[in-house]
Amino acid sequence: MRGLQLRGGQELPVLGQGTWGMGERRGQRAAEVAALRRGLDLGLGLIDTAEMYGSGGAEEVVGAAIAGRRDEVFLVSKVYPHNAGRRGAVEACERSLRRLGTDHLDVYLLHWRGSTPLAETLDAFEQLRADGKIRHFGVSNFDPEDMAELFTSELGRQSVTNQVLYNLTRRGIELDLLPWCRQQGLPVMAYSPIEQGRLLGEPVLRRVAERHSVTPAQVAIAWVLAQDGVCAIPKAATEAHVEENRAALDIELSAADLAELDAGFPAPPHPVPLELL
Numbered sequence: 001m002r003g004l005q006l007r008g009g010q011e012l013p014v015l016g017q018g019t020w021g022m023g024e025r026r027g028q029r030a031a032e033v034a035a036l037r038r039g040l041d042l043g044l045g046l047i048d049t050a051e052m053y054g055s056g057g058a059e060e061v062v063g064a065a066i067a068g069r070r071d072e073v074f075l076v077s078k079v080y081p082h083n084a085g086r087r088g089a090v091e092a093c094e095r096s097l098r099r100l101g102t103d104h105l106d107v108y109l110l111h112w113r114g115s116t117p118l119a120e121t122l123d124a125f126e127q128l129r130a131d132g133k134i135r136h137f138g139v140s141n142f143d144p145e146d147m148a149e150l151f152t153s154e155l156g157r158q159s160v161t162n163q164v165l166y167n168l169t170r171r172g173i174e175l176d177l178l179p180w181c182r183q184q185g186l187p188v189m190a191y192s193p194i195e196q197g198r199l200l201g202e203p204v205l206r207r208v209a210e211r212h213s214v215t216p217a218q219v220a221i222a223w224v225l226a227q228d229g230v231c232a233i234p235k236a237a238t239e240a241h242v243e244e245n246r247a248a249l250d251i252e253l254s255a256a257d258l259a260e261l262d263a264g265f266p267a268p269p270h271p272v273p274l275e276l277l
Helices: 026-041 053-066 086-100 118-130 144-150 177-184 203-212 216-225 239-250 255-264
Strands: 003-005 011-013 016-018 046-048 074-079 105-110 134-140 162-165 188-191 230-232
Touching: 016 026, 026 053, 026 239, 046 053, 053 074, 053 086, 074 086, 086 105, 086 118, 105 118, 118 134, 134 144, 144 177, 162 177, 177 188, 203 216, 203 255, 216 230, 216 239, 216 255
Parallel strands: 016 046, 046 074, 074 105, 105 134, 134 162, 162 188, 188 230
Antiparallel strands: 003 011
16 A cells, blocks of 8 residues: 655555444444455555544444454544643543544544634644554644644644545645645645545546546546545445445556546636635
8 A cells, every 4th residue: 555654754545444424323333344344454544533423433433343453554533623622632532542442543633623722732632642642643624824823833843634625626725735735745635535426427537437447436536646645535334335445546547537637627726715525
């Protein structure tokens, strides 16, 4: 598995498994656990989750999936903004660790910007790191102004990633945020790389997929993976879907493919506010 270099020497796998929407229905739990475990079998060790997903249910699904296999996993979770104070973030992380059945996270993210001062959140993250409960920390859904503020402090500059919405129809970050992150050596984690399925009927995507004898979803993921400094975390709740996502890693889009996709899904002509789902 290819990886992106993080500060401190650890590598962030370029393709992982998202869990948004998991842990919400008990009847789907077994299939969700099996899907995540199949992903581990295929080398998709990056698993992203959050205390928000399923009100902790997604973390419980991940905990069941990684039981006995923690050493195969690059584990990421996120804290709610309203839990991101000095004491609140520590307590929230400890709850996440219990649900996940592990003693540490590889990366802990602030899920989005809230009213808590960044300095308080960073202090909590530093305490968690000193206590061995997290290895690294970062942010999610931070726009360029947020990132600039984050990097005004020495501790903020130790953040290792920014997780944001990025796919063929959400390319606004290419005009400002993505170049800035590349300049700082900060990998970007792209969530919803197929726009929750809304991309899949697009004719341009279908044409490129047909040329490669693959699915439109695989091409959409391969396009994200072709971007420098970006990893993707598509969700898959079945083993077959996980296998489809993993195969996207082997697709080599040609210059002609990339040009056709670029023409079919152009980036906005000027900077736009950071998009969210």
